[in-house]
Amino acid sequence: MRARRRTSAALTALSLATVLLTACGTGGLGAGGTSAGEHSITVLMVNNPQMLELQELTAEHFTEKTGIEVNFVVKVEQDMRDTASTEFANQSGIYDVATLSNFEIPYYAEAGWISDMESIADDPEFDQDDILPPMTEALSANGKVYGQPFYGESSFLMYRKDLFEKHGIEMPANPTWEQVAGFAAKIDKAEKDMRGICLRGLAGWGDNLASITSVVNTMGGTWFDEDWNAQVDKGGFKKAANFYVDLVRKHGEAGAATFSFPQCLNAMQQGKVAMWYDATSGAGPMEAEESPVKGKVGYVAAPHEQTENAGWLYTWAWAIQKSSQHQEDAKKFVTWASSKEYEELVMADTEHDTGGPTNVPAGKRASTYENPDYLEVAGSFATPTMNAIKNAQADNPGLQKRPYNGIQFVGVPSFTDFGTECAKQLSSAISGSKTTDAALERCQSFAQEYGDVQKEKQ
């Protein structure tokens, strides 16, 4: 009797435990669910201010005119990416439109997961020729356009003009990394609680690895040589990674391993750092009405070493899922969201915090930079931004030929995997819990594992 009770208890335990354990919810999909309306689309997007502004303006300016209801599902970047890749790989059709980047769109197109946007490109109203050529190129595959940029960015160096003047430092228009490291040492702790430079340290292939990889290119390094041999613990890569980690540890923000774009933006605005190397989209918030450093920041090209230009190229762009049941409605939405008119709307929007000229989703159209109203407000960073984007060398960012595309990333799907693992290693190096060389050794093995798979395919 007792024994039998124990067995049944054990069985109950087993089933109870499996219930508890297999129900490891990572939160639901969070999809708002498509409403039953004939004309409605669901848009998955990242929670950046420009997207939140779009959410504010859609009902009044898009739905009223077209009758198309738009449901937005907004997530933080990494989460949004993971959801999108799962969703598009399975072609489940929950989301009609998603914000993807020039990292995903080319291979999503190859995989047949997204619809081409030729019909939008042919629309004279939309004016595809106005889109900056590096953007169109980065969002095309097999000669067709597969994505339309919402806003684009490169990277550059932002610095406190007023403090540089005060401490007698001259910032050249095209600084080298060596010079920047010198400035950082000089200005570090020159003001109370202020460090020399803010650099991303948060682990992520799109976070610290993006910044580091853009330094790697200009210091003569690469992820892979032409035959898919990983070059991560060698030459230029090793030099660049060590340089980056040492700089951020010596003169960078404290606790750098948790710092990404928003934290650095905050640190720069609060006067906790004197320089910041990051995306050009950081400039808008610097010059916004309520910014404490408005008018005090200067903008120069991304620091370089052995290449002319070292800026990256990135865009948040719209992509339409192939299996979407609302292709036409989705295209109408994309046409509107990436249009000149939409930029005008944001510029004139004084109602929302996310509106106004400094929040225009810029960096994608040449006409934005010819608009006098925009230049009046964004004058200090408009030209450096446009130059950075135009000069970005997406097809040849380094000193050597590579078997992949991308400046600050390796344009292959598995980069989200080995890139993330490597980003964690370098984040550990930035936090000081291991040496940079030890981190690179691990990175090399992750990268080579992928390289070997590619070699076999050739």
Add this chain to the structure above:
Amino acid sequence: MASVTADLPAAAKPAASRPPEAYKKWGRESWKRRAPLLPALVFLIVVTQLPFVATLVMSFMSWSAQPDAPEKSFAGLDNFKTVFTTAAYRGAVLTTIEMTVVVVGVSALLALGIAMLLNHAFIGRGVVRTMMIAPFLIVPIAAAVFWGNGILMTGFGLVDGVLGQLGVPGAQDIAFLTDHPKLAIEIELIWQWTPFMMLILLAGLQSQDPEVLEAASIDGCNGWQTFVHMTLPHVRRYLELSVVLGTIFIVQNFDSVLGMTGGLNSTNIPYAVYETFYSAKDYGVASALGVVVVVGSLIIATFALRVVSSLLEEEN
């Protein structure tokens, strides 16, 4: 439950001299009674066990959703080999063990102390008890984000701010989250789980017979002796229960790793599962990891059930 056996018909009691027909008759009788329950049982099995079976199957497959990954195939024990030989996963297993042991140990001690204090009557006890339980009622991810961004964030958090106000040099540069990520998470978890354990222990203390304590004091025991010889043996079972339940919950802790450090030098198994499944899209290895967690937790859960049943037996 022991009391159930008492309600069974006499036929259910095993008797060596019972003729075989009676057995058959009893079998039919009992199936009549069980039949209406079958749909519910089948439903329960389908809903609770099938997902696990699917996970088990996937754990033996080489299956990645990356478009440039090899085709799906049978992998044998490869995924499990990966789990136990890859440094990152081994690290995740060790981190999980370390976190669990530290958090459960410290929480149990703290909880016992606080429960002992709250076991005495004093003015405002109800208010204090409610305040003590509050951390447990906060949504885990919200607590993690608050600890990460509000309290421990370098340069902006409460800790650095208060120390800065007090004029501590270098207060702006205290980078607790990145220098000691595991410790930071452990502190947050202790804060969150101590109340839970305290509740269980307090229930145990409240059920102690006051006459026992009275007798002890008449016999001339001092406070410490009473605690060691009377209270502790009585609370031991409750302590075991809270330790085992706490262990099950903390092994599965995911929110604080996600919300506080994003896995920096503090990736535990659940976070590794999430990353492997969700970011790396390696369904095979993620499933294998999941299976390892289930097996580990089952072992702990078995202990839990022993403890619970011993408590029940004592009640009876």
